[in-house]
Amino acid sequence: MSIIPPNSADRRDVLFHLHSQTNPRLHARRGPLVMTRGEGIHVFDSQGKRYLEAMAGLWCTSLGFSEARLKRAAAEAYDRLGFYHTFSHKTPAVTIDLAEKLVALSPIPEAQAYFATSGSEATETMVKMAWIYHAARGETRRRKIIARDRGFHGSTIVAASMCGLPRMHREFGLPLPGFLHTLCPDPYRGPLPGEDMPRFVARLAAALEAMILEEGPDTIAAFIAEPINAAGGVIVPPEGYFPAIEAVLRRHGILVLADEVVCGFGRTGNMWGSQTVGMTPDMMAMAKGISSSYFPISAVLLGRPIQEAMAEMNKDGEIFGHGFTNSGHPVGAAIALETLRIYEEMDVVPHVRAMGERLRAGLRSIAGRSRIVGDVRGAGLMFAVELVADPATRAGFEPVGRIGARFDAEALNNGLIIRPMGDAIALCPPLIIDAGGVDELLERFDLSLRKVEAEAALETTAG
Ligand SMILES: Cc1ncc(COP(=O)(O)O)c(C=O)c1O
Known part of the structure; x- marks a missing residue:
């Protein structure tokens, strides 16, 4: 059953607009996430909610969303x-x-x-x-x-x-x-x-x-x-x-x-x-x-x-x-x-290296406190954090993609846009990100991970 109000922009989107890389039936039920405005590394949806866009859209807006x-x-x-x-x-x-x-x-x-x-x-x-x-x-x-x-x-x-x-x-x-x-x-x-x-x-x-x-x-x-x-x-x-x-x-x-x-x-x-x-x-x-x-x-x-x-x-x-x-x-x-x-x-290369090192260090420290991070990898300002059921053996969660999708939803809740690739979480923020932006990203990532990890632990206990 669709929860989309009739005569809304969301309903019109479902009726008139075919989306790229999207499941058609799921889209008809969920409707779109409509973005209306950008400010630096952040975007705002039609409800006014602010997100840190940690994927630079589709690995692309290196200068953020509002470069005058x-x-x-x-x-x-x-x-x-x-x-x-x-x-x-x-x-x-x-x-x-x-x-x-x-x-x-x-x-x-x-x-x-x-x-x-x-x-x-x-x-x-x-x-x-x-x-x-x-x-x-x-x-x-x-x-x-x-x-x-x-x-x-x-x-x-x-x-x-x-x-x-x-x-x-x-x-x-x-x-x-x-x-x-x-x-x-x-x-x-x-x-x-x-x-x-x-x-x-x-x-x-x-x-x-x-x-x-x-x-x-x-x-x-x-x-x-x-x-x-x-x-x-x-x-x-x-x-x-x-x-x-x-x-x-x-x-x-x-x-x-x-x-x-x-x-x-x-x-x-x-x-x-x-x-x-x-x-x-x-x-x-x-x-x-x-x-x-x-x-x-x-x-x-x-x-x-x-x-x-x-x-x-x-x-x-x-x-x-x-x-x-x-x-x-x-x-x-x-x-x-x-x-x-x-x-x-902006001398982009040294800036990316410095911000990339800050992001990597932060992700590693989060990984050190987690029991479901198997791998933190990347270069410059392009990373993936792979979530696994058992970091020691590298065994993944079953079915593949479920925990990634769950993380995606939780990150959105927390005002963070990431991209799940199976159970690897991609991060590719605008290159203009500064130290404050990296710290905000890490905080929202950590919050999302802790929630998803707690749920996974509950499932294991219940199972
Ligand atoms: C590495 C790489 N090559 C090519 C493409 C295709 O680019 P476009 O979607 O502009 O055709 C993409 C898109 O994400 C990409 O990531």
Whole structure:
């Protein structure tokens, strides 16, 4: 039975609005949580309740929810030019400025920037560019893409095929043929009994190589990875993982694609997640933090060999047959440029490191007092706290996801927005968070955990 009042905004939402990543029947019963206003790291719902948004929305509003400079940058950009595109040699002026700025920040030498509007478009664009790269070199059979279990790369058909999460495939008959998945480098759950990290890494590299050899190295175009898996559970790979993996890939002529959609722009305590984990990509996709999600804009940075392949492929005067109407939109470009200026002025990387250390220390101290925290992991300002029935054996709660959902509800009660990923609780607050904000987050987290833990203890006793 629905508890939603008739003729309310909630009822209209249920009637007229299909939500992303939401169960339709549950939504029809519960209705939406309607957000109406933001202030720094907080948001307010339609009842006026204030929440600390410890997920920065969807890992995205690095500058919080009310940055006046971004509002001004948007207004000024709209005053100048409400729209222009980048087809047929044309471009808004500000888009050139943004491309130059991104190239200056790029760890890929002599890069160029290509613009799109979502993370999914950016990751798919990298796939098409990888296909061009090999085709231009006469290797037209190289079409397959290797992604990883528990990776997330977006919702369009190719991006979803690259995801390593069953929920992205189940309803749609995905992945498409030719989209493969290798093991996830999860240091908490991945190692076999008695296996140390160097041996675990060696096994992951060997499994990747075995897959490549079985498929045929000359059929594989690229490998894609998030430096740190976000939606898959905030998985920080063990030391030496990416160097070991990349050695295998390079040996077989396979391109390395970094999905920096979450990890880019300071999130992991370096400008790029690739730098945090020792990844050296040929291309990288970025979105979210590029504009603090104040505008749908994304980008791909591509290295010189890819650019040359594209020129070679079209050497007889054909055009590069790819592009989105809103690629390089002047308002998005102006907002992104201003976002990057603010990152520079706030010296975002040291700030993230300092706040990240404060958050990590606080979470560890909470974990030390808890009997259901199995793991606290993360880098920069991106963490997961995994709740387990028995930290000693790492045995999880049954069924998976129930305690995570319970924590989510209790956190909401306490004015804290987190994201449960199974029973791992993700935290990814706006990068502007200060010491007071971190302490407030920790307090609300602790309160929620104590309640959920007490209930779990009661259940165990009763059971
Ligand atoms: C790592 C990663 N890649 C790609 C995407 C897809 O981005 P979008 O939803 O903008 O298409 C996401 C979205 O959360 C993401 O986390």
